[in-house]
Amino acid sequence: MPDVKGETLGKLATPLGYDGTDVRPFRIDIDGTLQVKVGTSALPEGGATLAGQTIISDAVLKLTGYALDDVLGATSSSEGAAGTRVVTYSGPLLTASWVITAISAWNTSGANDQIILGFQVGAKRYPITNAMSPIKYQLVAWTGASLILPGTDVYAEYRGCGLDDVIRLRVVGHKRSL
Helix, strand or coil: CCCCCCCCCCCCCCCEEECCCCEEECCECCCCCECCCCCCCCCCCCHHHHHHHHHHHHHHHHHHCEEEEEEEEEEEEECCCCEEEEEEECCCCCCEEEEEEEEEEEECCCCCCEEEEEEEECCEEEEEEEEECCCCCCCEEEEEEEEECCCEEEEEEEEEECCCCCEEEEEEEEEEEC
């Protein structure tokens, strides 16, 4: 192999690679990504990536009970009468549990006297956070990690709604198998 010496850091240098015969410069595309030329592969185009993702996904599910594609991120909304209103996001089915990592609520039409976020089991509500006098579009949020089982719902209680206020509840987290 020929004797090739690199430059010190902080100076412009061309990275080189040795292919067994010649020393050649690495190629970088216009986006700054290293270009790699693959000679042949027994797999169809993209096959190795898909297989790797399947292996990783299966391993994560076996180790943690989480599936990589089972992410909650749904938004519920309601319009209706003035006064106190509640928006509920139905919890997990009998074969799963959820880990809730964020809950947020807001009113897109006007201010409220209070917004309360929490979990509901049957008719019993368990508040976890609230905000007094949130203005229009003010996000009321909770972040953390809470495991909820079947029969548990997420709720937002809006006190002091105006007629036909549009209120929203968003729940983020992951599904788990029991």
